[in-house]
Amino acid sequence: MSMAGLDPSIANRLKRTPDGLVCAVAQQRGTGEVLMVAWMDDEALHRTLTTRRATYYSRSRQTYWVKGETSGNTQQVHEVRLDCDGDTLLLVVDQVGAACHTGTRTCFDSDVLLSEQD
């Protein structure tokens, strides 16, 4: 990857949290499934854009985290979009296997708070 860091023309459009992060939504290409939501700082976004492997920033572990690096459940990144107010990214990815660390396909598969009306 480039050592130059995130393109300043992109960095200038980001609206970060006080701890320097933007929200990232990963969506499966084709099916449109929302797989997971995580966080990126400028360097994580830079790595994601240059390697096309989704790389997040772990707030709890305070470290970078290449999705699937240990599990093999990688995310190949096809598109990255920034939202209208610059604080959220949408990643269109090909997810290998389960996106969720619990083993389910997405992180939203297990806890339904409201379902279709009868």
Next chain:
Amino acid sequence: MSMAGLDPSIANRLKRTPDGLVCAVAQQRGTGEVLMVAWMDDEALHRTLTTRRATYYSRSRQTYWVKGETSGNTQQVHEVRLDCDGDTLLLVVDQVGAACHTGTRTCFDSDVLLSEQD
């Protein structure tokens, strides 16, 4: 809506930011489009679950905000799911008109940082 507030069995599962919020991703039912990302506190989630009209909390204005209340571009809520670590909601909605205040269908339509490889 009920005045009793959010069901404690749900409230107990939420992992909130220091200012008491969880992230909410709104997705169009059927097409799977990711429309927008916003924030909810317990009361916004309670109102969303009981009215089936997406209701968010505006961090900048520090007030509740029923999506489409002024624009008419409402979100009828069909499903709400909580993610594996309790800090993000997925709302499956029927979006009337534009989800984005800029007038585009989604908040991710205008700024592509990375596109499909040639």
